Amino acid sequence: MVFCRVMSRITLVGLLPSEMEDLAIELGASRYRGRQLATWIYRKGVLDLDAMTDLPRDFRAALAERAEVGLPETERVTASLDGSQKLVLKLRDGGRVSSVVMPDDGRVTLCLSTQVGCGFGCAFCLTGTMGLDRNLDASEIVSQLLIANALSPEQRVTHMVFMGMGEPLANYAALVKAIRIFTDPKLGLGYSPRRITVSTVGLVPAIEKLGREDLKVNLAISLHGATDEVRGRIMPVNRSFPLPALMAAVRQYPLAPRQSVFFEYVMLAGVNDADEDARQLARLLRGVRAKVNLIPFNDWDSSTFQRPELPRILAFQKILMAAGVTTTVRWSKGEDIGAACGQLRELVSA
Ligand code: SAH
Numbered sequence: 001m002v003f004c005r006v007m008s009r010i011t012l013v014g015l016l017p018s019e020m021e022d023l024a025i026e027l028g029a030s031r032y033r034g035r036q037l038a039t040w041i042y043r044k045g046v047l048d049l050d051a052m053t054d055l056p057r058d059f060r061a062a063l064a065e066r067a068e069v070g071l072p073e074t075e076r077v078t079a080s081l082d083g084s085q086k087l088v089l090k091l092r093d094g095g096r097v098s099s100v101v102m103p104d105d106g107r108v109t110l111c112l113s114t115q116v117g118c119g120f121g122c123a124f125c126l127t128g129t130m131g132l133d134r135n136l137d138a139s140e141i142v143s144q145l146l147i148a149n150a151l152s153p154e155q156r157v158t159h160m161v162f163m164g165m166g167e168p169l170a171n172y173a174a175l176v177k178a179i180r181i182f183t184d185p186k187l188g189l190g191y192s193p194r195r196i197t198v199s200t201v202g203l204v205p206a207i208e209k210l211g212r213e214d215l216k217v218n219l220a221i222s223l224h225g226a227t228d229e230v231r232g233r234i235m236p237v238n239r240s241f242p243l244p245a246l247m248a249a250v251r252q253y254p255l256a257p258r259q260s261v262f263f264e265y266v267m268l269a270g271v272n273d274a275d276e277d278a279r280q281l282a283r284l285l286r287g288v289r290a291k292v293n294l295i296p297f298n299d300w301d302s303s304t305f306q307r308p309e310l311p312r313i314l315a316f317q318k319i320l321m322a323a324g325v326t327t328t329v330r331w332s333k334g335e336d337i338g339a340a341c342g343q344l345r346e347l348v349s350a
């Protein structure tokens with residue numbers, strides 16, 4: 001097999017456990033050594049080859065020559081008053097991404113990025129103003145979790161949401177590979193897929209493909225409009241994948257007995273927050289096992305949108321609830337440190 005080489009060295013973080021076994025063979029050792037390596041990195045969170053004491057010295061030497069752990073540098077950790085922390089990681093080409101650790105109610109949720117920037121240009125999203133720089137590789141996605149878990153060992157990440165920078169389903173192969181590493185129960189990180197949520201702008205073919213992977217992760221759809229007219233005005237992607245096609249793909253996504261699809265709906269004053277919008281949303285979701293998350297718009301410099309007043313948000317929620325749609329209002333974490341939904345934008349070069 002061909003390993004991903006960076007300056008001719010293999011990056012260990014982001015390899016599937018089976019690829020570590022292949023690597024061990026390539027280095028003249030047994031597959032067992034590869035399994036030990038995966039256990040050290042993913043199960044024990046040990047990233048220093050010298051600390052992997054049960055690996056024979058010559059195997060460690062061969063590894064050190066051919067491979068590197070390959071974790072990005074943690075450039076900055078900013079703590080918010082609400083307990084969340086934003087991590088800015090500097091990638092090997094100088095690019096930067098952030099992830100956000102959000103402790104709440106016994107859970108610790110990590111918000112992960114999948115791309116540097118984003119090419120979908122949703123009108124209300126700061127990340128969207130950057131354009132797409134590049135996809136992250138699986139190593140850079142998995143690293144975000146390893147770094148977050150190392151931050152404070154007593155506060156290990158319990159849940160993951162792919163809601164950081166970028167569109168996860170536009171970086172499909174790396175996303176799926178990272179999820180396989182996160183969920184591998186024996187040699188990977190052992191997370192339940194039900195604790196992982198992939199949020200998408202609504203890429204229909206990729207939603208269908210994800211459904212066929214049997215990954216069992218939660219799906220979140222960034223909806224933000226209940227008609228093609230409203231959605232099309234704020235989300236250019238709606239031209240390629242209008243609501244009937246999107247909802248057909250959502251209805252086909254395989255769900256476990258008590259699992260629902262999440263719908264995110266950023267509340268924009270005067271754009272999508274009228275009673276009629278709520279009624280249309282309830283109609284759109286009829287017969288779908290859905291949970292709606294209303295996200296009051298998070299402001300950023302030079303944006304043209306406004307957050308509705310609280311009574312408007314609550315009235316909107318009430319209409320949905322009365323129609324039998326489970327609806328929560330999500331007050332973003334980390335607003336004071338630029339870590340809230342749609343506020344992630346890091347300078348790209350050093
Ligand atoms: N690209 C993916 C995932 C990242 S965005 C997606 O769009 O689903 C995570 C969520 O934050 C999305 O639902 C997005 O629409 C929302 N969001 C973007 N900008 C926002 C803002 N300024 N205020 C509130 N939510 C925002």
Ligand code: SF4
Nearest residue numbers: 118120122125128201
């Ligand atoms: Fe990209 Fe998601 Fe922002 Fe849209 S909301 S621009 S898809 S990150």
